[in-house]
Amino acid sequence: MLANKLAMASDLVRAETVEATEFPHLVTRYQVHGVPRTVINEVLHIEGAVPEAALLEQLAILDDSLKMRELTAEWEKRRTG
Numbered sequence: 001m002l003a004n005k006l007a008m009a010s011d012l013v014r015a016e017t018v019e020a021t022e023f024p025h026l027v028t029r030y031q032v033h034g035v036p037r038t039v040i041n042e043v044l045h046i047e048g049a050v051p052e053a054a055l056l057e058q059l060a061i062l063d064d065s066l067k068m069r070e071l072t073a074e075w076e077k078r079r080t081g
Contacts, residue, residue, distance in 0.1 A: 002055055003038050031078070043071040 007015035020027050020035060030039050038046040044058050061067050 001036075002050070002052060006055075029079070041068075043068065043075040 003013070003015040004017065007013040018026055020032055026032070030037060030045065034047050036049060038050075038055070038058075040046075040058060041062065044061060046055065046058055061071070
């Protein structure tokens with residue numbers, strides 16, 4: 001819900017809400033073990049409802065290019081096995 005509010009407040013944010021039981025392939029792709037699961041730029045994942053400050057802290061990682069490269073490599077490694 002918080003991601004949806006951010007998307008409504010900013011053109012820089014896009015949010016989609018997906019019903020996990022209707023899209024099992026997305027559950028597998030994004031390794032959903034609990035809901036809600038927030039996925040940011042494919043590589044940042046937040047499990048469960050979090051306070052706004054925690055979401056903003058994760059969004060700040062987007063500015064750290066080195067950290068994003070590391071997270072992207074880790075995500076690709078997990079996805080491809």
